Amino acid sequence: MDRSQFNQCVEQYADRLFRFAFSSLRNREQAEDVVQESFARVWEKAKTVDFAKAKSYLFTTAHHAIIDEVRQRQHFVRTEDYTPTEEKTHGIPYPDVNDILHKALGTLPEAQRNALLLRDYEGYSYQEIGDITGMSESQVKVNIFRARTALKNKLKSIDNLIDIEP
Numbered sequence: 001m002d003r004s005q006f007n008q009c010v011e012q013y014a015d016r017l018f019r020f021a022f023s024s025l026r027n028r029e030q031a032e033d034v035v036q037e038s039f040a041r042v043w044e045k046a047k048t049v050d051f052a053k054a055k056s057y058l059f060t061t062a063h064h065a066i067i068d069e070v071r072q073r074q075h076f077v078r079t080e081d082y083t084p085t086e087e088k089t090h091g092i093p094y095p096d097v098n099d100i101l102h103k104a105l106g107t108l109p110e111a112q113r114n115a116l117l118l119r120d121y122e123g124y125s126y127q128e129i130g131d132i133t134g135m136s137e138s139q140v141k142v143n144i145f146r147a148r149t150a151l152k153n154k155l156k157s158i159d160n161l162i163d164i165e166p
């Protein structure tokens with residue numbers, strides 16, 4: 001991959017990579033770090049990464065970086081990430097639907113959440129998701145099915161949604 005192809009990758013995939021990372025991490029700075037790290041790794045291996053496979057390489061790298069961030073996050077909680085419920089809802093009795101959906105997504109196991117985000121938010125095929133996550137195509141399908149079923153059960157009524165703990 002040469003410099004112009006790398007720049008083309010940045011133009012084509014930076015926003016999509018950020019959406020994927022942000023949907024998983026729910027932290028803008030961490031998502032930006034994941035995107036930057038993914039592109040840095042591609043640039044380091046530019047001579048060995050085929051331009052046609054750059055998208056898969058980027059998302060695979062981002063997937064692994066997200067896993068590392070989640071593992072690191074489990075060891076400590078940043079105080080600036082904590083926001084009391086009253087501040088989030090601004091006195092509104094029901095939170096924003098987007099907040100509810102992201103809380104529900106946050107309760108899913110990581111493999112299910114990432115497979116679902118790659119399929120429904122980014123539009124990747126089962127094969128591409130398998131390449132990115134290292135799962136077989138059938139594992140991808142099972143994880144997406146289970147994620148959709150779990151979300152459906154969590155999102156059945158508005159009263160249950162408010163009590164979802166991430």
